[in-house]
Amino acid sequence: MRTNRKPLYQRKAFIIIMILFLGFVGIQFVRPDVPNPPVTGDLEVPADVKAIVQRACYDCHSNNTNLRWYDKIVPVYWGVASHIKDGRADLNFSEWNKLAPADQKAKLWESINQIISGAMPLPSYTAVHTEAKVSPADLAVLKNYLASMVHNKPADTAAINAADKQYQHWEKNETAIAKLPTAANGIAYIPDYKNWQPISTTERFDNNTLRVIFGNDIAVKAIKENNIHPWPNGAIFAKVAWAQLQDKDGTTHTGEFKQVEYMIKDDKKYASTYGWGWARFKTPKMVPYGGANVLFTNECMNCHKPMAAEDFVFTLPIKH
Ligand code: HEC
Ligand code: HEC
Structure with a gap:
């Protein structure tokens, strides 16, 4: 068939x-x-x-x-x-x-x-x-x-002197803050960062600030042991920014204190924010950034997100 x-x-x-x-x-x-x-x-x-x-x-x-x-x-x-x-x-x-x-x-x-x-x-x-x-x-x-x-106007001597004074004041840690200010996510200002080790400094070309990044002992130890993928719990970074003043000779001086920002590593406590606790305190009065709104951390996370492969940290430590 x-x-x-x-x-x-x-x-x-x-x-x-x-x-x-x-x-x-x-x-x-x-x-x-x-x-x-x-x-x-x-x-x-x-x-x-x-x-x-x-x-x-x-x-x-x-x-x-x-x-x-x-x-x-x-x-x-x-x-x-x-x-x-x-x-x-x-x-x-x-x-x-x-x-x-x-x-x-x-x-x-x-x-x-x-x-x-x-x-x-x-x-x-x-x-x-x-x-x-x-x-x-x-x-x-x-x-x-x-x-x-950015327009770079040379600063006058009085402004530089005033800023130097503020810088020395900052160095001596006499910013008498009775009660530590606390950000909306519960992270309090950590005065001790001034005794930590500077890990790097950067200049930001768009807004004339001079920045120093400090690491606490755990962060510094992690750098020495090359144990930074991921960073260990307890590691803390503090990034401090000052305005940048230029005198007539073009020498750069630190200007007024702008802010200090922290990233505190704890992969359990801060699991919902990439394993880091974020906080920023502004002006010498250390006003918590974000006010009562805990969502200010989204802004931090958005900007740090491209660094996911480096555990959200931008600063590649200088090898000691
Ligand atoms: C194909 C689509 C697409 C293109 C093209 C694109 N983006 Fe984006 N962009 C996104 C999306 C989606 C987001 C938000 C989601 C995310 O966070 O990934 C975003 C987020 C951003 C953010 C973060 C904004 C904030 O404050 O949260 C910036 C900055 C940005 N883009 C800049 C740029 C720039 C600059 C270019 C061009 C050079 C560009 N994007 C091209 C899709 C795009
Ligand atoms: C506009 C993008 C942007 C935003 C928003 C941002 N950061 Fe960053 N952050 C950076 C960059 C870039 C660096 C690298 C150092 C530098 O260039 O100053 C950095 C560095 C840091 C560091 C030092 C450790 C590291 O990653 O290098 C800390 C701490 C930090 N930021 C905290 C915060 C906190 C807290 C917030 C939110 C309140 C925040 N950042 C928001 C871009 C951002």
């Missing part, structure tokens, strides 16, 4: 492929909306800077999202839509004028750090949109722009 029918397994394979295909077509209709809301205050920077930001960041951080056809294929599209939603919520260059000038500068500084660390633009995005990659030359343009926003 002859038959025209294909063998059973072939027919089965065909049916399965048809089902998959129809399923694929079907889910194309399941699409969240990605509207482009009106631009209310676009980023205003020199054209070369703007071109880089537009090319590398605007698809996710502006109201001028330009989706290519391959971005619109589900399920890729679902990822794209959620990146745009989250990206715009964190940083929107189309609503730039909603930020105060100091916050704009801080966001640009954070942006440059995110680029340097390779976190932004999202690598999954540049893998497909290769034109969005930020080259070392692009990065130099962005850094120069940020540096140019």
Whole structure:
């Protein structure tokens, strides 16, 4: 007996492929909306800077999202839509004028750090949109722009003397604080950091601060033993920032005390915040940053997140 029918397994394979295909077509209709809301205050920077930001960041951080056809294929599209939603919520260059000038500068500084660390633009995005990659030359343009926003006026002698006095006062630890201020997450100011070992110093080019990072004994021991992946429980960092003053000869002096920040390692107690307790105390009065709002730690975590492979610590210790 002859038959025209294909063998059973072939027919089965065909049916399965048809089902998959129809399923694929079907889910194309399941699409969240990605509207482009009106631009209310676009980023205003020199054209070369703007071109880089537009090319590398605007698809996710502006109201001028330009989706290519391959971005619109589900399920890729679902990822794209959620990146745009989250990206715009964190940083929107189309609503730039909603930020105060100091916050704009801080966001640009954070942006440059995110680029340097390779976190932004999202690598999954540049893998497909290769034109969005930020080259070392692009990065130099962005850094120069940020540096140019800082105007270095030489400070007068009185200001330098006053700052020196404050520095000596700080060194002698006579900031008589009766009750230790405490941040919303329960972390209290730790005066002892002044006796810890400096691990590194940095200058921040955008806002003229001079910073020293101190480590407590456990942190210093961990560095000596190269036991920093992860850092051991009990390790504490203190990062202190002073304003930076320049005298007429161009010599740098520490200016007024700005703030001290802590990261306290305890992978159980602080499990919900990357295993670190975060706190910042501002001005010589040590006012806890964040007020009563414990969510201030999100800001710390967002910025330190690109350093996940280094246990969220930026500072690579100098080898002793
Ligand atoms: C493909 C989408 C995409 C692109 C392109 C992209 N980002 Fe992002 N960005 C995100 C998402 C999503 C988040 C928030 C989620 C997260 O924390 O990872 C984010 C977060 C950020 C944050 C943190 C904001 C905050 O304060 O919490 C900064 C800064 C940032 N991006 C800068 C940039 C810069 C600068 C560029 C261009 C060089 C860029 N991004 C390109 C998707 C993108
Ligand atoms: C805008 C990005 C950003 C934010 C927000 C941020 N940090 Fe950092 N932090 C850094 C960078 C970059 C360094 C590396 C040292 C430097 O360049 O000053 C650092 C270093 C530190 C250090 C020294 C240890 C290390 O990682 O090198 C401590 C402690 C610290 N930060 C605490 C905090 C706390 C607490 C908060 C939140 C209240 C916070 N940081 C928010 C960017 C940030």
